[in-house]
Amino acid sequence: xxxxxxLAGQLAxxxxxxxxCAVVPGAAVRHHRPPPARPSxxxxxxxxxxxxxxxxxxxxxxxxxxxxxxxHVIASAPPGAPYPGLYVPASEFAAQMHALRRAGFHAVTLxxxxxxxxxxxxLPHGRPxxxxxxxxxxxxxxxxxxxxxxxHWVGDLNLQLAGLPPALGGLGRPLxxxxxxxxxxxxxxxxxxxxxxxxxGAALRHQVAGARRELRRLYHVPALWFCYPSxxxxxxxxAAVRAAGFVGATTTVPGWAHAGDDPFRTERLRVLxxxxxxxxxxLLSANRHDPPPPAAAG
Numbered sequence: 001x002x003x004x005x006x007l008a009g010q011l012a013x014x015x016x017x018x019x020x021c022a023v024v025p026g027a028a029v030r031h032h033r034p035p036p037a038r039p040s041x042x043x044x045x046x047x048x049x050x051x052x053x054x055x056x057x058x059x060x061x062x063x064x065x066x067x068x069x070x071x072h073v074i075a076s077a078p079p080g081a082p083y084p085g086l087y088v089p090a091s092e093f094a095a096q097m098h099a100l101r102r103a104g105f106h107a108v109t110l111x112x113x114x115x116x117x118x119x120x121x122x123l124p125h126g127r128p129x130x131x132x133x134x135x136x137x138x139x140x141x142x143x144x145x146x147x148x149x150x151x152h153w154v155g156d157l158n159l160q161l162a163g164l165p166p167a168l169g170g171l172g173r174p175l176x177x178x179x180x181x182x183x184x185x186x187x188x189x190x191x192x193x194x195x196x197x198x199x200x201g202a203a204l205r206h207q208v209a210g211a212r213r214e215l216r217r218l219y220h221v222p223a224l225w226f227c228y229p230s231x232x233x234x235x236x237x238x239a240a241v242r243a244a245g246f247v248g249a250t251t252t253v254p255g256w257a258h259a260g261d262d263p264f265r266t267e268r269l270r271v272l273x274x275x276x277x278x279x280x281x282x283l284l285s286a287n288r289h290d291p292p293p294p295a296a297a298g
Contacts, residue, residue, distance in 0.1 A: 065256045066113050067284050068130040068268040073169075074143040077273065085272040090143040092275065097147055099277025105129040107153035109185035110225045110266075114247065117259040130257075132156045132250060132268065134189060134227060136163045136171040141179055149182060158189040158227035158250070161211055173218065180219055187225040188212050188246075194229060196237045204237070209244035225249065238264050256288050 077087035088096075100107075106126030113130060115121035131148070133140045136159045148155055157171075157179055164170025171179075180186050190196070190207040191214075199207060208226065215223045224247045228237070231252030241249050241264060248263030255267035269287055271280065 064116070064128060065258050065288065065290055066108075066128045066130060067256045067288070068110070068132060068250060068266060070250075070252065070268045070270045071131065071133045071140075071144070072135060073137045074133075074139040085274075087273050088271060088275070089273070090139075090147065092273070093144060094147045095277045096271070096275065096280045097151060097153070099281055100129060101126075101151060103127075103281055107131050107148065107151075107155070109154060109156050110187065110248070110250075111185055111222070113257065114224075114263070130156055132158055132227070134158045135160045135193070136176070138166065138169050138171055138175065141171060141175040145179060145182060145184075154183040154185070155179070156185040156187060156225075158187050158225075159215065160189045160193045160229075161191045161214060163193070176219060180221060185225075186215065186219055186221045186223060187227060188215050188223050189227040190229055195232055196229060196240075197232050197234045200236065204240050205244075208237075208240045208246075212244050212246065228252075233265075254287050256284075256290075258290070 071088060071093070072086040074088055074090055074093050076089045077084035081087060104127045106124045106128060108123055108128045108130060110130055110132075112121070112123060113128060116123050116128070131153070133144060133155050136157065140155070140157065144155060157176070159171070159176065166172040166175075176186065188208075188211050191211045192207070194207055196204060196207060212223050212226075215221065224245075226241045226244075226246045226249040228249055228251055233241075233249070233251070238249070246264075248266055250266045250268050252270060253265070253267045254269055256269075257266050261267075269283060271283075275283070
């Protein structure tokens with residue numbers, strides 16, 4: 001049986017590994033309306049031909065920029081936690097969500113965002129925003145899920161398959177399945193949260209393609225998105241993620257996601273402890289940098 005000090009040491013060590021996604025910056029890339037139809041004028045003694053219906057040209061859909069938020073533990077940090085910024089208390093998280101709703105946002109998944117951009121698939125009413133939860137902490141089920149469910153919102157879980165065991169605050173398989181049944185999207189963050197830049201060959205394929213296959217087998221989900229552990233990636237890592245069948249990947253580079261961006265370098269905004277609802281809105285505003293419009297031809 002594991003002693004108290006030894007158990008605490010294990011928890012601290014595991015949190016140190018999982019914390020990397022929030023602490024290490026991901027910037028490192030080791031890295032006119034048509035005129036109305038003119039009515040026909042009939043000659044005297046004849047009947048006018050009904051006017052043809054005006055043909056309205058298809059309006060090109062304007063791409064919508066979408067903020068993607070990054071969360072970890074939805075709870076107060078315990079004394080001595082190595083990375084207390086990772087812990088967002090449930091009351092604080094609820095205040096942030098209500099502030100987002102008052103500002104007109106509505107949470108969607110990465111798959112919904114992509115389907116809208118590519119095919120014009122309708123989104124729920126409101127400005128889209130994606131809420132991602134990294135690693136797989138039990139509080140994402142016990143605290144975040146009830147808050148989002150009351151708002152009819154969903155989240156996006158980036159699961160580290162060999163993460164914290166339930167006894168140490170991790171998500172067990174039944175709770176992961178419950179999140180999927182609740183409409184959450186389930187995506188991959190490898191098996192063990194390694195530094196992918198240091199891996200190659202079979203080891204890299206195991207952490208990327210292998211983890212995706214296992215996620216699909218266990219939870220019967222498409223698992224189309226990947227989350228770079230600690231935000232670190234390289235051309236070789238991106239190539240492995242593409243080869244594994246993912247359609248995109250999220251980073252820790254701050255910014256909003258845009259339809260024209262490289263989907264394998266999708267930007268996110270890290271939300272840390274002490275962020276009020278208004279502070280979160282300010283964070284969104286400060287980090288929105290829309291790309292310049294395309295240059296006019298000629």
